[in-house]
Amino acid sequence: MQPVICFYENKKFIHSTDYQLISCSDEHDALFFLQQIEKDHAAKMKVVKINFAALEAPLSNDNRKTYVKTPKAQVFILNSYELVTQKDLENFYPEKMTSRPAYYPTVRENVFLENVQSIKEDICHGRFYQMNYTAALEAEAPERHSLLNSFVHVSDVGGDYRAYLPLGPEEAIHCLSPELFLKKSGPKVLTQPIKGTLLSGRALPELQNSRKENAELSMIVDLLRNDLNTLSCGTYNDSSRVNFHRQIMDLKYTAHTYSEVEINTSKKFSEIIAQTFPGGSISGCPKKESLKKIAEIENYHRDFYTGSIGWWKGDDFCLNIAIRSSYQKKRQLYYFTGCGIVFDSEPRREWHEFLTKCSFLNLFLEYTPIVDTLAFSDGISYLPEHIERTFLAFRDQMVQIDMYQVQNLYQKIEQELSEKIKTADTHKVRVIFNKDLTYRLEITPLEKKSDAVVLQLMAFDKFLPQFKTIERSTWDNILKNKSAEADDVLVVNTQGHVVEASIYSVFYKKGDEFFTPPISDGGIHSVYRAHHVKKSSITLDDRTFKLSERSLPTSELESVELYVANSVRGLKKASLLF
Amino acid sequence: MLTAVLIDHHDSFTYNIKAWLKSRFAVSVVDCSEVSQVKPENYDLVIISPGPKTPNDYPQSKAFLKSLPANKPVLGICLGMQMMNEIENGQVKAYYPPVHGKTSALTSDNANYNHVQVARYHSLKCEMAGAFEIIATSENIPMIVRHKNKKWLGLQFHPESFLTGKPETFLQAAVDLCSR
Numbered sequence: 205m206q207p208v209i210c211f212y213e214n215k216k217f218i219h220s221t222d223y224q225l226i227s228c229s230d231e232h233d234a235l236f237f238l239q240q241i242e243k244d245h246a247a248k249m250k251v252v253k254i255n256f257a258a259l260e261a262p263l264s265n266d267n268r269k270t271y272v273k274t275p276k277a278q279v280f281i282l283n284s285y286e287l288v289t290q291k292d293l294e295n296f297y298p299e300k301m302t303s304r305p306a307y308y309p310t311v312r313e314n315v316f317l318e319n320v321q322s323i324k325e326d327i328c329h330g331r332f333y334q335m336n337y338t339a340a341l342e343a344e345a346p347e348r349h350s351l352l353n354s355f356v357h358v359s360d361v362g363g364d365y366r367a368y369l370p371l372g373p374e375e376a377i378h379c380l381s382p383e384l385f386l387k388k389s390g391p392k393v394l395t396q397p398i399k400g401t402l403l404s405g406r407a408l409p410e411l412q413n414s415r416k417e418n419a420e421l422s423m424i425v426d427l428l429r430n431d432l433n434t435l436s437c438g439t440y441n442d443s444s445r446v447n448f449h450r451q452i453m454d455l456k457y458t459a460h461t462y463s464e465v466e467i468n469t470s471k472k473f474s475e476i477i478a479q480t481f482p483g484g485s486i487s488g489c490p491k492k493e494s495l496k497k498i499a500e501i502e503n504y505h506r507d508f509y510t511g512s513i514g515w516w517k518g519d520d521f522c523l524n525i526a527i528r529s530s531y532q533k534k535r536q537l538y539y540f541t542g543c544g545i546v547f548d549s550e551p552r553r554e555w556h557e558f559l560t561k562c563s564f565l566n567l568f569l570e571y572t573p574i575v576d577t578l579a580f581s582d583g584i585s586y587l588p589e590h591i592e593r594t595f596l597a598f599r600d601q602m603v604q605i606d607m608y609q610v611q612n613l614y615q616k617i618e619q620e621l622s623e624k625i626k627t628a629d630t631h632k633v634r635v636i637f638n639k640d641l642t643y644r645l646e647i648t649p650l651e652k653k654s655d656a657v658v659l660q661l662m663a664f665d666k667f668l669p670q671f672k673t674i675e676r677s678t679w680d681n682i683l684k685n686k687s688a689e690a691d692d693v694l695v696v697n698t699q700g701h702v703v704e705a706s707i708y709s710v711f712y713k714k715g716d717e718f719f720t721p722p723i724s725d726g727g728i729h730s731v732y733r734a735h736h737v738k739k740s741s742i743t744l745d746d747r748t749f750k751l752s753e754r755s756l757p758t759s760e761l762e763s764v765e766l767y768v769a770n771s772v773r774g775l776k777k778a779s780l781l782f
Numbered sequence: 783m784l785t786a787v788l789i790d791h792h793d794s795f796t797y798n799i800k801a802w803l804k805s806r807f808a809v810s811v812v813d814c815s816e817v818s819q820v821k822p823e824n825y826d827l828v829i830i831s832p833g834p835k836t837p838n839d840y841p842q843s844k845a846f847l848k849s850l851p852a853n854k855p856v857l858g859i860c861l862g863m864q865m866m867n868e869i870e871n872g873q874v875k876a877y878y879p880p881v882h883g884k885t886s887a888l889t890s891d892n893a894n895y896n897h898v899q900v901a902r903y904h905s906l907k908c909e910m911a912g913a914f915e916i917i918a919t920s921e922n923i924p925m926i927v928r929h930k931n932k933k934w935l936g937l938q939f940h941p942e943s944f945l946t947g948k949p950e951t952f953l954q955a956a957v958d959l960c961s962r
Contacts (some may be wrong), residue, residue: 330905333882354931423903426795426883426943443801446944489793493834547880547905565866726826 206352206370207296208280210251210515211524212287217366218251218515219293220285221283227275234258234277238474241279250516251280252376252523253369255452256482259546271310271340271538272507272531279516295520296358299593305343305537307562311503311668313555314724319501320551324419326497327547334423335488335497337554338542340504341562345535350413351378354530365524367513369498375533382455383462383525385512386476390520393432393470393476397424397485398453399544400461401557408452416548419463421450423546425463427491429482434479435469443469458561468586473521482594483525486510486542507531509540528561556599569640571601572673578731579772580621581630586771587614589731589738594637597671603639613641632772636674655721656777657768659705660690661758665698668726679706690781692768701725702756708768709733711742711775712756718742718753718767719754724741731771744775783808784826784960785896789817791833791861798942799859804852808955817952826960827855830862830873832940837865837874838908839889844869855933855959863927870929870951872911877923880905883891885945890918894951895926901943908938927956935959939954 226235230541234254258276288296309316316339323335355368355378363382370376384396400417402410410416425446430446447464469476487510488494498506508531514523531538541561543554568705579585597609615657617635624647625631634646656675662682669678683706688695692705702721704710709730711720720733727733742751744767756764761780769775785808790796791814800809803918807827811818814833822828830847839842840861848869850856858866864874881902890896907923910916914936916925927936941952 326903327877327882328876330836330880333880333903337871415884421942421944422901423883426798426945429801429944430795430797433801436797436801441804443804449944490792490834492792492794549884566799667945683873765802 206376207368208282208370209293209355209366209368209656210250210513211365211367211522212515213522215364216284216287217293218249218285219296219488220251220280220282222283222285223251224283225281225282226259226281228277229275232261235474235478238263238477240763241281242472242474244323245279245281246518249285249519251282251367251369251371252516252521253278253508253513253526254477254481254511254523255508256486256511258479259478262494265392266499266745268499268502269310269504270507270531271342271504272509273505273552274377274508278369278371293356293498297353299353299511300357301352305345305349306540307341307343307537309339309558311339311725312726314722316555316558317551318396318724320549320554322501324547324549324551325543327545332497333489334420334544334546336510336542336544337498338502338506338510338540339558340509341539341541342535343539345532345537346361349532349537351376351530351532354378354641355380363528365514367524369513372533376531377526378530378532379513379524379526380528381513381526382453382460383527385514385525386480387522388473388476388520391465391470391471393435394447394464394466395428395432396462396464397421397428397483398460398462398484399563400450401422402459403545408459411461412450416546418450419548420544420546421461421463424485424544425449425465427489430463431480432465432467433478433486435467435471437469437471439470440468446677472519473516482510483512484580486525486527487513487543487663488544491658506540515606530550532730537585543753545585555752571603572675573599573639574601574673575674576635576637577770577772578633578635579630580633584614584618584620584621585619585730585757586735589734590614590771593671593729593731593734597673598637600671601639605641609641613643617643617645621647627671642658650772653773656779657705658689658707658781659692659694659778660686660767660781661767662686662693662695664703665697667750668695668728670705672726672728679781682706687781688736695726696758696780699725699755700758703727703762704730704759705768708770708776709779710778711757711767711769712753713765713767714751714760714763715747716749718744718749718751719756720751721756722753725755732769733776735771742775784876784947784957785824786810786827786829787812787820787822787825788829789814789820789829789841789846789862791831791843793834793861795940795942796831796891799829802942802953803829803915803956806953814840814843816879817842822854827857827956830856830858830865832862832903837861838866840865852932856935857956857959858934858936859942860904860938860940864906866929866934866936867908867911867914867927870911870913873909873916874906875909877905877907883945886920887921888918888939890926892917894948899947900939900941901945902926902939903943904938908936921926933959
């Protein structure tokens with residue numbers, strides 16, 4: 205039997221290979237299920253998992269994606285178990301992983317930014333004060349990838365409330381949570397909400413002195429005081445207390461602030477869950493409206509993520525908030541993370557925080573050198589846009605870099621190109637950037653091609669790269685299906701919108717105006733496109749046209765004039781191969 | 783022990799209000815959707831709770847508040863105070879930037895209130911109707927108001943928050959309202 209592993213106390217883990225797994229199916233009431241367990245298995249040590257929406261009624265018209273589908277509440281009844289240390293686990297499961305999965309966000313940056321903006325608007329309208337917004341990342345598991353082994357060997361990045369749950373022969377949850385949801389010992393129940401994040405490389409006072417981070421945690425403390433106050437009962441008639449507020453929790457890649465709230469109660473596990481679930485820190489405040497917004501705005505079912513995992517024996521228990529978690533079923537892997545959005549949140553910063561919270565996953569990844577292709581004659585054309593794009597590309601791969609460093613790099617490159625290229629002819633230059641900011645130049649004279657570009661339509665249901673790197677396998681696979689008569693492909697996304705060609709952005713003329721599909725349709729960050737969208741105009745044969753962003757459904761292709769462009773070759777007429 | 787009925791507008795702080803009042807009031811919580819069934823004569827104090835959105839999103843609560851006799855003690859917190867103001871034809875306007883989970887100090891002629899740090903959760907502000915007397919402000923926003931003819935006390939801030947200093951002072955004000 206695969207082991208169940210769950211945090212316990214004093215850095216020890218519960219470890220069991222002799223257990224019975226009981227699940228609550230969709231049609232049953234999760235609270236009734238827990239009451240039954242309470243009655244039938246009181247004295248046994250149990251490891252329990254409760255999904256985020258376990259207590260919610262299913263929505264009608266639910267279009268959210270289901271990446272993960274596990275029973276809403278599950279309990280491992282342990283027939284026997286031992287308490288083991290991290291070292292013991294490493295001895296039991298010594299095999300370290302040799303390859304790491306490459307995770308990709310399932311939301312695009314611009315969709316994430318739009319959603320943060322929409323949350324902020326609702327905050328302005330008084331709908332809520334704070335909402336926890338999350339998203340999934342997906343990956344294909346490398347050969348012989350084992351969540352169990354990765355769970356055991358990532359102790360340096362895991363929080364104190366780590367758990368590993370085998371749910372089926374090729375299905376498991378791996379949770380590295382640093383957050384305590386509820387701990388009950390005797391009559392005492394306490395919670396330790398975490399809010400406020402400091403990204404690595406920044407100084408602690410920035411977190412300690414931030415009014416925004418302070419407010420974010422204070423709201424959740426008030427919310428959890430409320431939820432614990434609902435447990436006040438005749439025997440103790442207690443009110444919740446804040447034991448401490450805004451202590452620092454220093455994890456390896458982030459630091460956070462957290463607080464502790466406590467109350468005495470004689471209520472039982474199932475009653476406490478009924479009053480407090482899901483946790484305030486991962487829903488929002490006020491909770492009811494936040495939960496509605498989460499269902500409106502997040503494109504997927506959280507399932508176990510942001511629910512709770514922990515142990516339970518008699519009336520004592522300890523549950524985490526199931527964050528920083530992965531799920532594997534066969535070769536499919538998911539990881540989830542999120543951020544608390546308040547009025548003062550800056551959308552871009554939140555996106556950065558989102559990426560940083562999963563950066564430890566990608567730290568295992570090799571850096572893929574970034575490629576920038578540019579035209580040079582006397583100087584670099586579209587220099588500001590090249591600098592901006594390369595900066596974003598570095599940041600996308602979690603390279604800590606400032607804008608001025610990229611500016612300096614390009615100054616050096618321009619200097620080097622002026623020394624190397626002695627003629628006035630335009631040259632095409634490919635710059636390949638390494639992680640340590642060194643680079644390599646490939647210079648070729650630009651061949652002039654005046655013919656229209658022939659494009660072949662190609663449907664594609666996955667994400668295209670947002671930035672150019674030496675990794676071209678996505679495009680290579682698409683181009684394999686291109687017929688010889690076409691110069692390039694014209695990719696169409698799942699909504700039936702035109703996205704881009706392999707080396708060109710798409711533009712089209714309708715009446716007297718030019719349009720280009722928005723980045724949200726799935727295209728790369730293109731320099732030529734960025735330059736002209738910023739100017740809101742484009743010039744063709746000495747005539748200047750208004751340019752704006754607008755999707756191009758394939759149904760309109762016949763009624764528009766099609767163009768493609770990049771920063772090296774400029775704007776070119778395009779035609780479709782039928 | 784005094785009795786109070788708390789009309790709950792799903793603020794997620796309702797049970798903090800109950801805990802704050804506990805030493806002096808036995809509090810019954812009633813969901814705002816069931817407000818029409820409340821018999822105010824059974825309670826010493828009616829509390830209109832804070833809550834998301836705007837007073838106009840709760841027409842039943844507003845109608846209930848309007849129907850109360852002038853001598854019925856009412857404590858309106860945040861949304862509750864905004865409802866009181868609208869009933870007396872005062873203006874409730876957007877407050878930008880909103881203040882959530884932050885504190886600021888009260889300014890008041892009453893020494894009990896002056897300089898007390900209070901917790902604020904609001905994206906709306908009141909321009910008070912003439913029927914109210916403003917007892918305290920913060921950053922020029924009315925924070926404590928009293929009706930001149932009715933037994934209504936309005937608090938724009940959250941007395942139940944752990945961030946609010948001297949919560950017992952505001953509890954005493956609620957008790958005084960019932961004996962005034």
